[in-house]
Amino acid sequence: MDVDAFVLTHRATWDRLEQLVKRRRSLTGAEVDELVELYQRVSTHLSMVRTSSTDGQLVGRLSGLVAQARAAVTGAHAPLWSEFTRFWTVSFPVVAYSAWRWWLGSAVGFLIVATAIGVWVAHSPEVQAVVGTPSDIEQLVNNDFASYYSENPAGSFAARVWINNSWVAAQCIAFAVLLGIPIPYLLFENAANVGLAGGLMFDAGKGDVFLGLLTPHGLLELTAIFLAAAAGMRLGWSVVAPGDRPRGQVLAERGRAVVAVAIGLVAVLLLSGLIEALVTPSGLPTFVRIAIGVAAEVAFLAYIVHFGRRAVLAGETGDIENAPDVVPTR
CATH class of the missing domain: 1.20.58 (Methane Monooxygenase Hydroxylase; Chain G, domain 1)
Structure with a gap:
């Protein structure tokens, strides 16, 4: 032009x-x-x-x-129901869709670290000796890992899981004010914990138990955390490389986008917590529990792609209407 x-x-x-x-x-x-x-x-x-x-x-x-x-x-102002509809069909999905590179990068990095640590732990008696005594490890793989999901009433467990997961996601978003620098370490820490548990379970021949309990809720839960990390790191990067637009304008737009992600993930993590409390420890066959988790994950990704792509093609950014173009200075 x-x-x-x-x-x-x-x-x-x-x-x-x-x-x-x-x-x-x-x-x-x-x-x-x-x-x-x-x-x-x-x-x-x-x-x-x-x-x-x-x-x-x-x-x-x-x-x-x-x-x-x-x-x-x-x-x-538009009616409340209109704002509600716009948030779930435009604001949240378009922000998630626009950050897909950061989102995918977070997921790939997490999986690489978790897998590498899991393989290391499973094939290294020296590492296992540092982790705990043989009796401690035996207690974990034969009892504690599975009982974690069923030792508390479903309602209170779902609430606790939701709070814990929301806290991790909130940290990812809060660290955006530090240019997102601490977020990779936070992801690494969580990936290391997953890899450690997986390595011990697979080495003990309990890999099916590990995947059967983690997959139903873990897919959606980790996806939400990856999205939170993506939003936080993307905001931090906008300070370093704002592109051709004024830095203040980009920072303001993506800062409001982080807020949209935070609100949307409240509902996503609530659903993940309900699956973890009601489906993961249930007596359903393992393949059924995994199928429920996969279905929830596919539905969420399809929702983001459908509404997010449509909003992008319509020129939407997910920003609030009548938004200022720069970050307020006072």
Whole structure:
């Protein structure tokens, strides 16, 4: 796009819309109709600029103008149900979908570390000797690992699991203020714990028990944690490499995206906790329990891909409406 030619062609339209917005309390009927028409036209201009140009200053100006015009046209906030629907069909899935590279990278790194540590532990008596005595390890693999999921009432266990998982996800998101630097270590720590338990269980011939108990809830649970890590690291990276847009604008947009992820993951982790409390320790056959976990994971990924991709194609970023273009300074 030739930005200079585009600005020269449409500047009069933008200036006229700005004039009408400033006089919105004293417009005539014809001017109100003109305001609506220009708002729609400039919204299209903004979409074109976002798609074809890297001029952050122009995007910022049009974003602010469209937000002001939208407020003048609507005159009121959208109903609560509309905001709720928009969050689950646009805001949350589009943020998750847009961060898929960070999300996938977190998952691959986690699995590599967990697998490597698991193999190391399973084939190293020296490491196992450091972990615990033979009686301690025997108690873990033959009793403690399985009883963890059934020794407490399902309701209280689900609540405890939800709180624990939410805490891990919250740490990933909170560490975004530190440029996301601590997040890889947090993922490494959790991957090491999974690898350690897996190595001990497989070495004792209990690999089927390990996978049968971990898979039903673990797929969705770990996916949620990977998404939280992705959002936090992506926000931190936006400070280092904001691209062609102003750093403050990118940081503000992705900061609000992190909030959307945090809210969405509350529900995702609640579902994971319910599966862990009700399905994992149940008397259902192992293949049925695993099938339930796989179905929940596939459904969540399909939801993100369907709604997230649709929102991206529509030019959505998941940002809140009437959002400022920069981080507030005071």
